[in-house]
Amino acid sequence: MTPRQTADHRSARLSLKRAVVFVTTFCNFRCGFCEFAADRLPRERKIHFPFDRWEGFLREFKALGGREVYLTGGEPLMHPRFWEMVELAQRHGLPVHRVTTNGSMRAQMGAGEFRLAREAVRAMQVSVDSPRAEEHDASRGFTGAMERLTEFIGALRAEGAQVHISNVLTRDLFRRSAELVEWAHGLGVRHVNFQPCNWESNYGDYDAVEDKERFAVPDEEMDSLEIALHEAHRVARHHAVSTNLPLLRRWVRAFFECQGTGEFFHDRLFARFRCYVPHETVYVGSAGEIFPCTLLRHVGTLAEGSLSDLWRDAMQPVRDHLDRGRFFRECQSCYCDFPANVRKNLQRHPLRHAGKVLSLLPYYMGRLRTH
Ligand code: SF4
Numbered sequence: 001m002t003p004r005q006t007a008d009h010r011s012a013r014l015s016l017k018r019a020v021v022f023v024t025t026f027c028n029f030r031c032g033f034c035e036f037a038a039d040r041l042p043r044e045r046k047i048h049f050p051f052d053r054w055e056g057f058l059r060e061f062k063a064l065g066g067r068e069v070y071l072t073g074g075e076p077l078m079h080p081r082f083w084e085m086v087e088l089a090q091r092h093g094l095p096v097h098r099v100t101t102n103g104s105m106r107a108q109m110g111a112g113e114f115r116l117a118r119e120a121v122r123a124m125q126v127s128v129d130s131p132r133a134e135e136h137d138a139s140r141g142f143t144g145a146m147e148r149l150t151e152f153i154g155a156l157r158a159e160g161a162q163v164h165i166s167n168v169l170t171r172d173l174f175r176r177s178a179e180l181v182e183w184a185h186g187l188g189v190r191h192v193n194f195q196p197c198n199w200e201s202n203y204g205d206y207d208a209v210e211d212k213e214r215f216a217v218p219d220e221e222m223d224s225l226e227i228a229l230h231e232a233h234r235v236a237r238h239h240a241v242s243t244n245l246p247l248l249r250r251w252v253r254a255f256f257e258c259q260g261t262g263e264f265f266h267d268r269l270f271a272r273f274r275c276y277v278p279h280e281t282v283y284v285g286s287a288g289e290i291f292p293c294t295l296l297r298h299v300g301t302l303a304e305g306s307l308s309d310l311w312r313d314a315m316q317p318v319r320d321h322l323d324r325g326r327f328f329r330e331c332q333s334c335y336c337d338f339p340a341n342v343r344k345n346l347q348r349h350p351l352r353h354a355g356k357v358l359s360l361l362p363y364y365m366g367r368l369r370t371h
């Protein structure tokens with residue numbers, strides 16, 4: 001292939017769509033499985049994304065074709081200018097697709113913030129570990145966490161904002177899945193997302209929580225996990241609550257069984273699986289770091305180069321590696337953007353995966369409804 005053909009080939013596969021921005025590494029909670037827990041992250045690593053870089057970032061992101069931003073943390077609402085960041089995104093015509101939050105910051109919000117949550121954010125995604133207050137509070141290391149988030153969800157719903165629940169599936173609490181869906185339905189929430197606890201660090205530049213595998217569901221509990229998720233799926237269908245369970249239930253056993261081994265769980269699901277995350281998404285750290293995905297180390301910072309250069313050049317070796325069908329050690333425990341990755345693999349080879357395409361169609365149609 002000539003250099004020109006190679007460049008054309010690359011640009012055809014490269015299409016920046018979304019930015020996932022870690023607007024802060026501060027958090028007020030102490031979740032045992034999280035590298036950003038208040039009592040774990042050293043003071044010098046607690047950083048807010050510099051507000052004076054935000055508008056320039058949005059402009060460049062949009063000029064590169066970016067369409068939507070995800071705002072996360074840490075606890076993103078602890079950024080002192082968080083809602084101004086949301087407002088600027090709105091002004092630049094960039095929808096905030098998700099804000100992930102622990103639901104504790106309602107007291108810092110007034111009418112203007114609720115208006116932005118309704119008009120500029122597609123969904124506020126509140127993390128809940130268990131519908132039982134004492135379990136959720138213990139898991140989050142924050143007394144009164146459940147009371148706060150319940151009030152927060154009620155206020156968001158009353159203001160007309162869209163609310164989703166996200167749940168980390170852990171060894172201790174996976175049995176609450178069906179109860180969680182029931183609880184969410186009672187609060188008027190229309191979507192619940194389940195995500196297995198990751199063994200590795202959730203953030204490429206940070207060491208994993210010590211002994212993190214204690215949160216993973218062990219092999220001997222795998223049948224119980226599948227039963228619990230089956231029941232959660234049944235309850236969700238009964239209440240017309242959408243979930244990611246149609247997809248997750250197919251791969252959750254493989255995910256947990258492959259953790260800590262050299263095996264790659266994607267291989268159990270797809271022949272010649274490819275990861276396309278760094279072809280469409282840029283991850284931005286609180287200090288302006290640019291990551292190819294949340295699990296890999298940063299390739300540069302916005303202080304060192306433009307977003308355009310970092311996106312096109314600094315991230316390219318990662319994409320080249322993946323395009324050759326290779327992976328990284330971190331990929332062994334990756335769940336990053338799994339639904340989008342699966343969809344992309346199906347779209348690239350629909351005939352090879354015809355059975356999966358048909359069986360997963362209802363799931364992807366459901367996702368369109370929850371957006
Ligand atoms: S999981 Fe979320 S709420 Fe818990 S410590 Fe980490 S950033 Fe904070």
Ligand code: SF4
Pocket residue numbers: 275276277278292293294295296322327328330331334335336
């Ligand atoms: S498969 Fe690897 S490169 Fe792709 S998102 Fe996961 S960790 Fe990142």
